[in-house]
Amino acid sequence: NDLCLAMISEALNVYFDGISEEVDGDFVIGVPMNTRDESSPDRGNKLSVSLINTYSSNTSLMERLAGIKEQTNSAKQVRSGKGKAKNTESFDNLIAAVSPIVLDGLMLVLDKVKPWSKIPMIGNTGLSNVPGPRTAVYFAGMPVKCSIPMVPIAPNFGINFGVTSMGDVFSFGVHACGEIVAEKNMHYFVDGLNKAYLDLQYLVKNPGKSVAQRRTKKVDALISSSYS
Numbered sequence: 001n002d003l004c005l006a007m008i009s010e011a012l013n014v015y016f017d018g019i020s021e022e023v024d025g026d027f028v029i030g031v032p033m034n035t036r037d038e039s040s041p042d043r044g045n046k047l048s049v050s051l052i053n054t055y056s057s058n059t060s061l062m063e064r065l066a067g068i069k070e071q072t073n074s075a076k077q078v079r080s081g082k083g084k085a086k087n088t089e090s091f092d093n094l095i096a097a098v099s100p101i102v103l104d105g106l107m108l109v110l111d112k113v114k115p116w117s118k119i120p121m122i123g124n125t126g127l128s129n130v131p132g133p134r135t136a137v138y139f140a141g142m143p144v145k146c147s148i149p150m151v152p153i154a155p156n157f158g159i160n161f162g163v164t165s166m167g168d169v170f171s172f173g174v175h176a177c178g179e180i181v182a183e184k185n186m187h188y189f190v191d192g193l194n195k196a197y198l199d200l201q202y203l204v205k206n207p208g209k210s211v212a213q214r215r216t217k218k219v220d221a222l223i224s225s226s227y228s
Helices: 002-018 061-080 086-097 100-113 187-205 217-225
Strands: 028-034 047-053 125-130 159-166 169-176
Touching (some): 002 061, 061 187
16 A cells, blocks of 8 residues: 555646646545454455645655555554544444445435535545456466556545455556546546656665666666657
8 A cells, every 4th residue: 555655646646747737735635444353353455545645745755655554554553553542443334234235325316415525535546456366267268467446536536546465476457537637638648657657666776866866777767768
């Protein structure tokens, strides 16, 4: 989650730079997080949504990543540890008791009423990160090479990101509202993800240096090609 959040912060920066739009703050991303106690006999899913400030206005990708990591660690401790709020358990139990059919019906009603049009925005986009199978899986006798996640667009969110894995491959899925994000500009998100991935690779191999410092010609060429 931490690495993906850092990469998405760069993807959003590259997008807004690409369309020449100035951003006056940091991007805040809603992230479903696992809060299940591994020592508990209950092995079902237990999720909570945290809002993570990506510190996107910070030019240092490593400092961004450090800030993100601090928040996600804190969020997990609060929601799954001793610092857990009393009403969180009740909310989790309530959600678990609601059937998917009832939940779908509720969402249809809310879509018609549109109460979120009167609610202030608390986040800019969402990220759903679901690990996939680590061993080979097959469809109609053929091995599945990768899977592309598709996260539905949520109310007041013009774009959503999904991440999933298949063996040693992980994939990003970027889905946007066509009325907000022009199709011709979608490539900026891919460009930003590629740039962040290469920058993180460089920083891992060259600790103590900044991305602005001289890199190998190979890395510079790869980053340049992502904007072509």
